[in-house]
Amino acid sequence: MDEIFSPIDLTDAYKVGITTIDREHQFLIGLYNGLVSAVRRGNARDMWDDAFQKLVAYADQHFANEERLMIARKYPDYDNHKRQHDNFIQNLNLLATERANRNEEAALELLLAFIGQWIRGHILITDKQLGEYAKQD
Numbered sequence: 767m768d769e770i771f772s773p774i775d776l777t778d779a780y781k782v783g784i785t786t787i788d789r790e791h792q793f794l795i796g797l798y799n800g801l802v803s804a805v806r807r808g809n810a811r812d813m814w815d816d817a818f819q820k821l822v823a824y825a826d827q828h829f830a831n832e833e834r835l836m837i838a839r840k841y842p843d844y845d846n847h848k849r850q851h852d853n854f855i856q857n858l859n860l861l862a863t864e865r866a867n868r869n870e871e872a873a874l875e876l877l878l879a880f881i882g883q884w885i886r887g888h889i890l891i892t893d894k895q896l897g898e899y900a901k902q903d
């Protein structure tokens with residue numbers, strides 16, 4: 767397994783300062799870390815479907831929450847932020863298609879790379895910017 771698949775510490779760096787959103791991010795990071803350690807233990811058989819269902823439910827609820835907040839606060843970067851959410855959902859659908867063409871381990875590695883990049887990119891940058899903005903009056 768590639769070194770890129772390392773657990774993520776939920777440090778303050780990942781906190782955007784909005785309780786509900788932080789709790790949801792924490793769930794995603796927990797899901798990711800659980801999968802990373804299962805893969806490392808060689809114990810990840812049949813985990814793809816469950817992880818995928820959880821990701822779909824997460825995206826559904828969490829993106830709606832952030833988008834509702836952005837609209838309520840007239841967030842100027844709404845379009846860009848929303849586009850990233852939409853891309854996430856599109857990519858999830860692509861991963862479901864890829865799943866059919868790959869063995870369990872390869873499919874899970876793709877899924878992990880996808881979630882890891884999202885946490886380190888979208889949450890750490892785009893969501894943080896939203897958090898900074900929401901702190902202002």
Ligand SMILES: [Fe+2]
Nearest residue numbers: 828832889893
């Ligand atoms: Fe988020």
Ligand SMILES: [Fe+2]
Nearest residue numbers: 832847892893
């Ligand atoms: Fe977001």
